[in-house]
Amino acid sequence: MAETLAGAASDAAEAMPEFPMPRAAGCPFAPPPAVEELREQNPISKVRIWDGSTPWIVTGHALQRALLTDPRVSANDKSPGSFPFVTAYRREIAKYTPELIVNTDAPEHTRLRRMVNAPFIIKRIEAMRAPIQKIVDGLIDDMLAGPNPADLLTALALPVPSLVISELLGVPYADHEFFQENSSLALDRAAAPEDSRAASTALSTYLDDLLGKKLTDPGDDVLSEMAGRVEAGEMSRSEAVHMGVAMLIAGHETTATMISLGTLVLLENPEQLALVRDSGDPKVVAGAVEELLRYLSIVQVGLRRVATEDIEIGGQVIRAGDGLIMDVHAANWDPETFPGADQVDVTRPARQHNAFGYGPHQCLGQSLARLELQVVYGTLYRRVPTLRLAARVEDLAFDHSGTTYGVASLPVTW
Amino acid sequence: MRVELDEPKCVAAGQCVMASPEVFDQRDDDGVAILLEEQPADELLDGVREAVAICPAAAIRLVDQ
Numbered sequence: 001m002a003e004t005l006a007g008a009a010s011d012a013a014e015a016m017p018e019f020p021m022p023r024a025a026g027c028p029f030a031p032p033p034a035v036e037e038l039r040e041q042n043p044i045s046k047v048r049i050w051d052g053s054t055p056w057i058v059t060g061h062a063l064q065r066a067l068l069t070d071p072r073v074s075a076n077d078k079s080p081g082s083f084p085f086v087t088a089y090r091r092e093i094a095k096y097t098p099e100l101i102v103n104t105d106a107p108e109h110t111r112l113r114r115m116v117n118a119p120f121i122i123k124r125i126e127a128m129r130a131p132i133q134k135i136v137d138g139l140i141d142d143m144l145a146g147p148n149p150a151d152l153l154t155a156l157a158l159p160v161p162s163l164v165i166s167e168l169l170g171v172p173y174a175d176h177e178f179f180q181e182n183s184s185l186a187l188d189r190a191a192a193p194e195d196s197r198a199a200s201t202a203l204s205t206y207l208d209d210l211l212g213k214k215l216t217d218p219g220d221d222v223l224s225e226m227a228g229r230v231e232a233g234e235m236s237r238s239e240a241v242h243m244g245v246a247m248l249i250a251g252h253e254t255t256a257t258m259i260s261l262g263t264l265v266l267l268e269n270p271e272q273l274a275l276v277r278d279s280g281d282p283k284v285v286a287g288a289v290e291e292l293l294r295y296l297s298i299v300q301v302g303l304r305r306v307a308t309e310d311i312e313i314g315g316q317v318i319r320a321g322d323g324l325i326m327d328v329h330a331a332n333w334d335p336e337t338f339p340g341a342d343q344v345d346v347t348r349p350a351r352q353h354n355a356f357g358y359g360p361h362q363c364l365g366q367s368l369a370r371l372e373l374q375v376v377y378g379t380l381y382r383r384v385p386t387l388r389l390a391a392r393v394e395d396l397a398f399d400h401s402g403t404t405y406g407v408a409s410l411p412v413t414w
Numbered sequence: 415m416r417v418e419l420d421e422p423k424c425v426a427a428g429q430c431v432m433a434s435p436e437v438f439d440q441r442d443d444d445g446v447a448i449l450l451e452e453q454p455a456d457e458l459l460d461g462v463r464e465a466v467a468i469c470p471a472a473a474i475r476l477v478d479q
Contacts, residue, residue, distance in 0.1 A: 069472055110425075112445035114445070118442065118445060121426070121442065122435075129473050171424075351464070352467060362425065362427050367428055
């Protein structure tokens, strides 16, 4: 009996699926079929990751929400046990990373998060609508005046978040190539660890230098605001620099990808595009933003956590120290929460998606991202109604190795 | 119906303000939610229900009274 059990256990270990899993050829927007299979069979099960460890993978929407708000589930990668790091480089730097909003739990997390919330409160974000509209209109003017076809990524998708986050943080836009390149390298799972390290160091040095300038010559921006908190002794200089780097990185590729891939999805679904383009109602555009966030769920490595106590949930017992991967794409395609989840439907109530995460660590910049996407989706297709793809979808270079999914370029014509 | 806000649980994501700006606001210095209307008029309840559903901290409740 014991033998049989041991045999069964080792069979199970051999059969344990590797994560992350590949997407199916010809289905650039769907979660990997193996992940969907896991959700159908058992929305909380185990996978094997790069370091040989076997964390739980949570693929059901309701289970994910329950665990992401469970105080026994920790984002602290220094917690005892097998925190499921995304890469070897991430595991290495965890030891040297100060306490930040991304790697702490309450009450420390609460203190840190409340220190950086101010620039992202709804009324301050909403006040950026007109300036962002101006940026988007200017970039579309330039695109229309330039060569046709154009690459939507370089013409619009990348410059919008770059300009916005530069203005918000108080980083000179002239340096955008430097920080675009380094943000991308720092997050690429395929990059050599030494390249990722060099990129992160370059960004930290740059931000530290800029913070120094803001201490003596403050402007009306977030970095100056943080410099003020450093001076007041509320925040250490290292915390401020790490937060600045995190905001710079987090605000870039993510929004750019939602602009490029969101446009691609709409171009591939003309009836949906028409709904967004022909409606003068900002609520319709806002609804389309939520649906595209749900449908694309671009964070493709999942949210990583570790259990600090035993947790009984979904017919399983998660032991203290077990790693957890929350696959947000799988959860956002859970048909129990989103009927017909594999279809993009901009009129669906999609607001309960986990694309920005859920629980205390839900994305700090989500309101800014929403605003940028609302302005872009609400403007681009209306101003360029003949917009269409200037390449075959199967020839596009999708990025499978980044923390977030993406496309290297998006040739469009009009 | 009465709205309850569990302030210490609030993570200041601002979702309630987006869903129901008549009932919720945020503190300027740290983004923590402020309850403007403890007993909102009936026509505001749909917004409040959405706020309850999307609050990432599950810090809002709508109770019968």
